[in-house]
Amino acid sequence: MFRQTPARSLVLIVTLAGLAAYASAGGFFAREIVIEIAILAILAISLDVVAGFGGMVSLAHGAMMGLSAYTYAIFSVKLGWPPLPSALLGVAASGIFGTLIGWITGRTTGIFFIMATLAFGQMAYTVFFKWRWLGGDDGLGGLSRFDLGGLGIKMGNSLTFALFALVLVLAVYVAAAWVLRTAFGRTLTGIHVNEDRMRALGVNTVMHRAQALGFSALLAGVAGVLAAQHVQYISPELLVWTVSGEVLIVVILGGLGTLIGPLLGAVIFVLLKHEISGYTNHWHIVIGLLLIATVLAGGRGIYGQVEHWFSRRPPPPAGTAEAHDA
Amino acid sequence: MDASFWILQFLNAVQFSMLLFLLSIGLTVIFGLLHFINLAHGALYMLGAYIGISAAAATGSFWAALILAPLAVMLIGAVLYFTLIDRLRGAGPMNQVLVTFGLIFVFLDLVRMGWGDVALGLSAPPSLAGTSEILGVKYPAYRLFIIALGLVIMAGLWITLARTQIGAMIRASVENGAMAATLGINVGRLFFIVFCLGCVLAGLAGVVAAPVTSATTGMGISILIPTLIVVVIGGLGSLQGAIAGSLIVGFIETFGAVLLPGFAAVLAYILLAAILVLRPQGLLPARGH
Secondary structure (H helix, E strand, O other): OOOOOHHHHHHHHHHHHHHHHHHHHOOHHHHHHHHHHHHHHHHHHHHHHHHHHHOOOOOOHHHHHHHHHHHHHHHHHHOOOOHHHHHHHHHHHHHHHHHHHHHHOOOOOHHHHHHHHHHHHHHHHHHHHHOHHHOHHHOEEOOOOOOOHHHOOOOOOHHHHHHHHHHHHHHHHHHHHHHHHOHHHHHHHHHHHOHHHHHHOOOOHHHHHHHHHHHHHHHHHHHHHHHHHHHOEEOHHHOOHHHHHHHHHHHHHHOOOOOHHHHHHHHHHHHHHHHHHHHOOOHHHHHHHHHHHHHHOOOOHHHHHHHHHHOOOOOOOOOOHHHHOO | OOHHHHHHHHHHHHHHHHHHHHHHHHHHHHHHHHOOOOOOHHHHHHHHHHHHHHHHHHHOOHHHHHHHHHHHHHHHHHHHHHHHHHHHOOOOHHHHHHHHHHHHHHHHHHHHHHHOOOOEOOOOOHHHOOEEEEOOEEEEHHHHHHHHHHHHHHHHHHHHHHHOHHHHHHHHHHHOHHHHHHOOOOHHHHHHHHHHHHHHHHHHHHHHHHHHHOEOOOHHHHHHHHHHHHHHHHOOOOHHHHHHHHHHHHHHHHHHHHHOOOOHHHHHHHHHHHHHHHOOOOOOOOOOO
């Protein structure tokens, strides 16, 4: 079950404030890094909602993000709609895609669920890879950012866009935390812990899982619109399954089932990537070894481990005990 | 498109199916025995190709490479077994997926450090360099060799599983591990043997594929997905399932590439999704699954 502890709130505020300060003080490159962190963090929080609390480890989150980005491009570039309704449609498309995947795969669990999400994600990837109208494997450019000129906000400015991205991270975190604390979120954890018992209590577990994946996909859709507006260019590479695998690594490194851990994971992942790339181009081996070490150390991730050290109570169920049979 | 074109495609499909079979049989029996998911299996295939290329360069003989590379991959597999795999046996699928996913990254960079980031070729042995006449078409002799090798290994594994004592022990352990252990079968040691054999076959597939596809650092990841599809479609833990799954995926990918260019991959994924939803145990599952 999810608890928004004071420590988690503190870490959230300090991290976001730190990133905002880094973006303000640093140059263009620092702002690019902050935006990259924000996109990855939103996607990781989205994945943690289903993987950490529902036991549904999805390899389709990259595809959800990409579908949202492409839908945004279809309406804003191809059909000439304004950015805001296009963005909402992008997020909605991702949500519908997620709900459908959840509904079709409702009875599969464990490795079979992973394989099924992989299949649906790769189907979406192949469709956009081959669709010449949307540029195929060349991708599609000419996307625009939100026009907030009426409010005196210039989104073309890299600092403004970085701060906007951080606001979205906060909004996504608050939305995820709020949903996880409602009866809906508690039921999701209940299904993860003991599906038979929840079914005996009258819960339609297949529909509930589908709705949870749909909600998670909505959040992934936010990351998609942000990614599309950031570089103002999209390509099928957004959807490929290794993107989802990378996000899963971020969630595990940060702390599965902690919600704040994935944000920290995204910060560390992106900073490490750029730091290590400065010395060597073999940064995959570092991430691979980190991942193996994290799992062998108990699989709690960075935030989960710290929480584990400081808590006098037995470890919270969402992050630890369940993670092993997820 | 005359008959010879279709015969060529048919032979290509069979040849690709054989490679998929060599990779998937180890993966599926390992899963059947202890429900262990080894995503690094594709990385072992890649290592087989690169080690094979170096071995061929060092010894000057393709045939030496064909023996040495699988053995080297088996050694790597044994080291992996004692350092990681053995500890993860009871750790649940999630941790196994994550650790072996991490191993993919580690092996990827180790190969890039050792051999660089360029595609490396391996030439087929001189005795197999030409073409042969089969079913009225000219076909590369080396590809026929792959088909023959696959069939021989398939037959060998079939006889081993169906007719020998160790085969009976493996089948019993796949069907009901706890009962097999109670009857005095050392399931852990059996698992180690099967794991090593799976590594040998993955390494062998790597060397054998190198003259056809040439070795790249992406080959391990790109073969992993079709192999997993074969395993799931066929049914976890079963030899017949691996054979059927390899042929289905091999033919879908080869003929799909000819008839529906670009959408061959989608066909395989649609089949995978359909099987997962309608028949999650796979087409020909091992008993007990």
